[in-house]
Amino acid sequence: MLGDTAVAVHPEDERYKALIGKKVILPLMNREIPVVGDTYVDKEFGTGVVKITPGHDPNDFEVGKRHNLPEINVMNDDATINEKGGKYAGMDRYEARRLVIKELEEMGLLVKVEDHVHNVGIHDRCETTVEPMIKQQWFVKMEELIKPAVNSVKSGEIKLVPERMEKNYFNWTDNIRDWCISRQLWWGHRIPAYYCDKCGEAVVAKESEKPSDCPKCGHKHFTQDEDTLDTWFSSALWTFSTLGWLEKTPELEYFYPTNVLVTGYDIIFFWVIRMVFSGYEHMNEKPFDTVLFHGLIRDALGRKMSKSLGNGIDPLEIIKEYGADALRFTLITGNAPGNDMRFHMERVEASRNFANKVWNASRFIMMNLEKGDDESFEPTNFDTFTQADKWIISKVNSLTREVTANMEDFELGIAVQKVYDFIWEEFCDWYIEMVKPRLYNETDETKGAALWTLKNVLIQSLKLLHPYMPFLTEEIFCTLQEKEESIMISDWPVYKENYNFRGAEEAVETIKTAVKGIRNVRAEMNVPPSKKATVIVVTKDHEIQKIFENSRVFFGTLGYASEVVIKENKEGIPEDAVSSVMNGATIYMPFAELVDIGKEIERLEKEKARLEGEIKRANGMLRNERFVNQAPEAKIKEEKEKLEKYTNMMYQVKERLEYLEQ
Structure with a gap:
């Protein structure tokens, strides 16, 4: 109250319109202050009359600017009243507050005291009430500085992903104000400003050393400003200051500008925009081509994690129990750019299980590679490869093209889901099971092709998985082969037209459909896998007959068959046989004793x-x-x-x- 410089009312409030422009006396200070009309005032709140203290309230400061009001700071840095507080000077703020109430009451000016809940700034460590006050600060003039940052996004020179983030970007740039870069902190980059000890002249040093003499009076002794730079000011220089700038280093030349910045959408104006205009200002070039925004990780109820709610999660604890790869995989799976995600521990467990699946499959493959001689097998063509081999080679080939396209479009969640589905279902659950009979048969002439396929499809799968599970894939890759030093610097897989076996894909999908049908029938009848039975395929389609004939070995294994019979008609099939119908064929199983x-x-x-x-x-x-x-x-x-x-x-x-x- 001691720093009030006006009383404000709403300009359309009929109760007070006539008072606008008049003056009132501020009690205790005996100071005349004006009555101003401003839409900041809420007519429905309280009396509809608000005292304005520009020196101690950010909103009042803005009102004061609009009405040219003086700004009076009545507090010292230790929250005691200064000399501008009249007879209250030297008192603690709370002591002065009690005395003000007492004196207003004695003067007959206090109508009543009411409790009122409102937002008060509290220091997060000592919980002391923070008193806002005007301080001398250093600012960066933004009117010209912001223009390249606006034009670069509008022209497409810098791309924001997802595109909807442009709205937030321009909302900030279009309402830009000069940037206050000074902070009153114990630690930080010191403001490079010096004050002459004799005349007080302020000198900003462009070099690291302080000025040698005062340009105004010639004095040689200076005191550096105690303020530090805003953290975001220092961070805004990150794209080039980390590379040896101001010097023209090889690192600066190679890495500036970089390609993609990945960051959260919540710091789009704190950091991203500031890096952009700082890059243009100091390097005369954009700092990056693309900004990929990810969402925030929230708790299972969708709440933002915070200390007050106690719902935060320590990633180190999760890594200790489940591994870093499982955590990384969880955070990227099923998520689109810019969208928040809810954190469920069950998803981390599922990611850990997937990592175990990859590990166990790799161990199985390496165990069989030790027994075989895959190194001597180099395919000149695919004549010795079975339909199953060609199928999985073709599938991982198509997967490579799709995942690469998804990643280039920053559809990381879609890409990793495809890799997951392929490794878990196609490779582990189907192909590895398909080749087991060949691996266990020492006389099988296609065993070399099977081992080559297992190893090469695994390597290609590991490379596609590597961005999401780097530790697991690196360990397996380096153990699996010795030619390349690290998966991190190996070539990214590319699509090969000669690895496209459409016919083999269709053939194996036919076999898979038949196997699924057999398993469904057996499951409905609770037939255990250990119980084998003759599987009879009836079809007049010669192409389908050929598919089953070529896949007889692994089809029999996957279909729990004691024998596989392929026929054109139902002649000789037992009356008690159960069946599974598929397009172009019917599968019969004589399960009379079980069905x-x-x-x-x-x-x-x-x-x-x-x-x-x-x-x-x-x-x-x-x-x-x-x-x-x-x-x-x-x-x-x-x-x-x-x-x-x-x-x-x-x-x-x-x-x-x-x-x-x-």
Whole structure:
């Protein structure tokens, strides 16, 4: 109150409009102060009249600027009242506050005292109330400095990912103000400003050493400003100051500008924009091409982690229990640029399990490589490779192209999910199981091809996984081969057209469909994997027959078959055989001693109902004139193919039902 320089009311408040421009007396100080009209005042709050103290309140400071009000600082640095506080000078702020209330009451000016909850700045360590006050500060003039930072993003010279971050970027640049760079801290880069001990002239040193003599009076003794630079001012120089600038070092020439800056969206104006305009100012060039913004990590309830909530997580504790790779993998999986993520410990456990999967698969492969002689096997062509080999080679080849494209577009979460799905499902759960019979058969002539494929697909998979799990992949890579020193400096995989085996992919997908069907039937009937049975493939399609013939060994292993029989008709198939219907073929298994035929009929009835729904849906679309006239030709063709497939499957299901019911 001792530093008040005005009383403010809302300019449209009918109660006080007539008072705007008049003056009132500030009690205790006996000072005349004006009544000003300002929209800052909330008419509905309290009396609708607000005292303005520009020297001790940031909002009042802005009001004061608008109305040319004087700024009176009535406090010393230790929060005692200074000489501008009149008779209260020398008192502690709380002592003065109590005395002010007492004297206002004695003067008959105190109407009442009310408790009011409001925001007060508290020091986070000693919990002392922080009193705002005006201080002499150093500023950087921003009007010209900010222009290159604006133009670079508008022109596309610097790209922000995701693009929506441009709104936050320009919101700050369009409302730029001169930047206060001085801080009253114990530690930091000292402001390079010196004051002449004789005349007080301020001199800013452009070099590291203080000035030799005062330009105003010639005095040679100076005292350096005790303030330190704003942390973000120092950080803004990071892109070049870390590389030996001001000197033209090899590091500076090589690394400036860099390609991508990765940072959180919450410091877009604290750091990113300041690095941009600092780079243009000092280096005459942009500091980076692209800024990739990631989100914040929140707790499982979506709350920001904080000391007060006690919901923070120590990454070192997680690393100790689950490993750094598991934590890294968790933070990138299923996340899009700029989006916050909720942290669940279950996801870290799942990432740890994936790391274990990769480790165990690698150990299995290396164990078999020690027994075999893969080093002597170098394929000149793929004639000795099986469909399974070509399939996995083709799959990892396509994966390389897709993951590389995703990473170049900064779709890191999508890329790592594809790598995860390939390693866990295609490579570990399918291919390794497919090749086991060949690895255990010393006379198999394709064993060398299997070992070569296992090793090379694993190496390529490790390279694709390396950005997300660097420690695990480095350890396995260096143990697996001796030609290259480190996976970090090895070549990134590239797509090869001659590794594209579309026919093998289709063939193995056919086998996978059959295996899944067999496993589903067995699971429904609770048949244990240890129980083997004859698997009979019935199909008139010679291409499908050829696929099963070429894949007989691993198909039998994956389908828990004691024998694989491939036929064109159902002749000789036991009446109690259960079946799995797929497009172009039917798989039969004589499980009479294990299967309740009634349950098999029930299962086929459910399959029949499902197919009826699919056929009805496809027919409905193809009979819809609007769909036929407006849909792309490819979509119409797709629906016709689906209808044909479901119709064939329905025929086989009905035929099987009729047979069982008889």
